[in-house]
Amino acid sequence: MTTTPRVLEIRQKVLSKNDELARGLRDRLHAHGVFTLNFVSSPGTGKTRLLEETLGRLVARGVKPAALVGDLATDNDAQRLMRSGVPVRQITTAGRCHLEAEMIATHLEGWDLGQFDILFIENVGNLVCPSSYDLGEDLRVVMLSVTEGEDKPLKYPSLFNSADLAVITKLDLAEACETDMAAMHQNLQAIRPGIRVFETSAKTGAGMDEWIAFLVEQQRIRPAAPEATAE
Amino acid sequence: MTTTPRVLEIRQKVLSKNDELARGLRDRLHAHGVFTLNFVSSPGTGKTRLLEETLGRLVARGVKPAALVGDLATDNDAQRLMRSGVPVRQITTAGRCHLEAEMIATHLEGWDLGQFDILFIENVGNLVCPSSYDLGEDLRVVMLSVTEGEDKPLKYPSLFNSADLAVITKLDLAEACETDMAAMHQNLQAIRPGIRVFETSAKTGAGMDEWIAFLVEQQRIRPAAPEATAE
Numbered sequence: 001m002t003t004t005p006r007v008l009e010i011r012q013k014v015l016s017k018n019d020e021l022a023r024g025l026r027d028r029l030h031a032h033g034v035f036t037l038n039f040v041s042s043p044g045t046g047k048t049r050l051l052e053e054t055l056g057r058l059v060a061r062g063v064k065p066a067a068l069v070g071d072l073a074t075d076n077d078a079q080r081l082m083r084s085g086v087p088v089r090q091i092t093t094a095g096r097c098h099l100e101a102e103m104i105a106t107h108l109e110g111w112d113l114g115q116f117d118i119l120f121i122e123n124v125g126n127l128v129c130p131s132s133y134d135l136g137e138d139l140r141v142v143m144l145s146v147t148e149g150e151d152k153p154l155k156y157p158s159l160f161n162s163a164d165l166a167v168i169t170k171l172d173l174a175e176a177c178e179t180d181m182a183a184m185h186q187n188l189q190a191i192r193p194g195i196r197v198f199e200t201s202a203k204t205g206a207g208m209d210e211w212i213a214f215l216v217e218q219q220r221i222r223p224a225a226p227e228a229t230a231e
Numbered sequence: 232m233t234t235t236p237r238v239l240e241i242r243q244k245v246l247s248k249n250d251e252l253a254r255g256l257r258d259r260l261h262a263h264g265v266f267t268l269n270f271v272s273s274p275g276t277g278k279t280r281l282l283e284e285t286l287g288r289l290v291a292r293g294v295k296p297a298a299l300v301g302d303l304a305t306d307n308d309a310q311r312l313m314r315s316g317v318p319v320r321q322i323t324t325a326g327r328c329h330l331e332a333e334m335i336a337t338h339l340e341g342w343d344l345g346q347f348d349i350l351f352i353e354n355v356g357n358l359v360c361p362s363s364y365d366l367g368e369d370l371r372v373v374m375l376s377v378t379e380g381e382d383k384p385l386k387y388p389s390l391f392n393s394a395d396l397a398v399i400t401k402l403d404l405a406e407a408c409e410t411d412m413a414a415m416h417q418n419l420q421a422i423r424p425g426i427r428v429f430e431t432s433a434k435t436g437a438g439m440d441e442w443i444a445f446l447v448e449q450q451r452i453r454p455a456a457p458e459a460t461a462e
Contacts (some may be wrong), residue, residue: 007241014238042274044388067310072359084453095389097328097359125386126359127305128328129276147404148275154305156274157355158326173378176407202253228375 016131020103025108025136032113036121037215037223038099038135040159041143042152043125046169046202048077050143051120053202055084057212058118067120068107069194070099075145077122089113098129101136118219127152132161138222139164146174153191160191167211171201249364252332263344266453267352268446269330269366271390272374273383274356276309277400277433279308281374286315288443289349294340294450298351299338308353318342323406329360332367349450357446358383362390369453370395377405383413384422398442401431419420 029036051067058065063066066087069077077091089107091099121137122135123130142163144152147170155158160166166188168209174181181199198214200207238370253285270278289296297318300308307320313397320338322330335352352368354361375383378401384391391397397419405412412430419428429445431438 010238010241042356044273070388073388074382076382076386096361097357097414101363124359125273126328126357128326128355129360145378146277147301147376147401147408150306151305152274154427155302157304157309158314173404173407174233177378 003197013089015132016032018101019139021105025101025105029113030222031120032116033222034113035219036117036119036129036135036137036139038121038123038137038138038140039143040123040127040130040163041125041169042127042145042148045125045143045145045148047122047125047143049202050169050200051122051169052080052084053205053208054212054215055081055086057208057215058215059084059086059210061216063216064115064117065109066116066121067117067122068104068124070103070124072096072124082091087116097124097126098133099123099135101135104135114177117222118215127156127159127202131162139218141167142164142166143172144167144188145176145186146179146181146184150180150187153184155186160188163192163195166192166195166197167176168197168199171199171206172204188217246363251369252336253365254364256332256336257369260344260350260367261453262346264453265344265347267349267350267366267368267370268359269368269371269376270352271354271358271361271371271394272356272400273358273376273379274375276356276376276379277372278353278356278374279311280399280433281400281431283349283355284316284436284439285443285446286312286317287442288439289446290315290317291358292443292447294447295346295348296351297342297347297349298353299335300353301334301355303327318347324355328355328357329364330354330366331364333364346433348453349446357432358387358390362393370449372396372397373397374400375415375419377410377412377415378408381411381418384415384418386453388422391419394426394443395429397423397426399430400433402430402437403435 007126029139068089070091072093078088081088091103093105105223198211258401272278277459286296298312299320301322303324309319312319322334322338429442
């Protein structure tokens with residue numbers, strides 16, 4: 001299309017602006033000692049279900065989490081997560097296919113970040129577009145359900161390649177889906193060599209202890225909050 | 232972001248250009264008597280698996296199908312579909328999150344459209360961005376797997392609302408996933424009142440007879456090919 005170079009130019013500007021905002025956001029979160037994760041996956045991978053289970057278990061371990069949940073429409077996910085008693089806010093993107101740093105900044109307003117140890121951001125379900133948008137997170141976590149097929153990392157390389165960590169979900173369905181787990185791991189490593197992978201089932205609890213231990217350890221070694229002048 | 236109105240303006244131009252191309256494409260396909268479907272869904276819903284089964288069954292019924300398959304990377308899906316002996320071409324989008332009418336036109340080049348009764352276009356797995364791009368199809372078919380959760384129509388309304396038809400896939404997993412099928416149907420009807428819904432399992436063959444009968448009937452009642460001057 002003749003407009004493509006123009007679109008690319010504008011897109012670059014949007015992305016640069018987002019990166020700048022994301023850097024500021026990360027500094028601000030670090031200043032308050034908040035460790036931040038950005039969950040990305042297909043729709044229906046089970047981000048909310050895993051997060052429900054994760055929030056409850058972290059609270060039981062004395063960790064103070066909060067969550068921002070992105071969706072095109074509805075606040076179903078926030079409603080589900082609020083039952084945990086943890087501070088949760090819904091970001092409704094009104095049709096946009098990804099979250100941006102500015103949406104995160106806006107939705108953190110009024111929260112005392114000093115009260116949180118760990119912030120979860122649940123992105124819009126989309127294996128493509130969120131890859132380009134830094135949200136100020138410390139770790140980008142890509143989730144992949146056993147029901148989705150082993151080849152997703154190969155078919156959506158930009159997102160898998162941009163992730164720091166992978167979580168396989170719905171492990172309890174692997175047998176019914178005849179998922180070839182070895183192939184799934186192989187494909188993850190082919191696209192993102194050395195990536196750490198957790199296998200979980202929020203339903204049966206399989207793999208949850210290891211996942212929670214990782215989060216607890218990570219938020220403990222997060223950047224120390226600087227002096228009160230930081231904000 | 233300050234650049235947003237500019238982005239929207241450019242986006243409108245891209246969409247108008249796409250719509251124009253799509254209209255031309257639809258006329259051309261109709262001129263050859265080709266009935267065209269655009270399959271949209273999340274990654275991992277089983278578009279390729281359903282298509283594999285569909286192509287084989289259509290050929291057995293004497294219908295002549297062809298397929299275009301979109302992916303960000305790999306030609307895995309085209310390789311799978313080619314085993315059916317049906318003409319198949321892969322469209323690799325090089326990172327783009329959806330197919331556009333121009334990609335369809337380019338990939339039809341060199342094919343004798345008069346040889347086909349029905350063309351399947353398998354879009355990139357994405358429940359958001361493909362909703363804005365007309366590919367010259369007669370019917371847009373949204374697929375939804377029982378593993379993805381009942382609320383997907385509510386959470387991705389723009390795509391479900393733009394669909395002409397819905398196909399529920401992986402019905403064989405509904406029990407293991409404890410899917411509330413009534414809620415899934417209710418949510419589909421809430422977003423797209425009156426939409427026709429097929430329930431299928433490419434694995435067990437459940438619902439496939441009804442789906443194939445529908446396709447055979449639709450391609451029979453497609454616009455009649457005009458005189459030879461049409462192209």
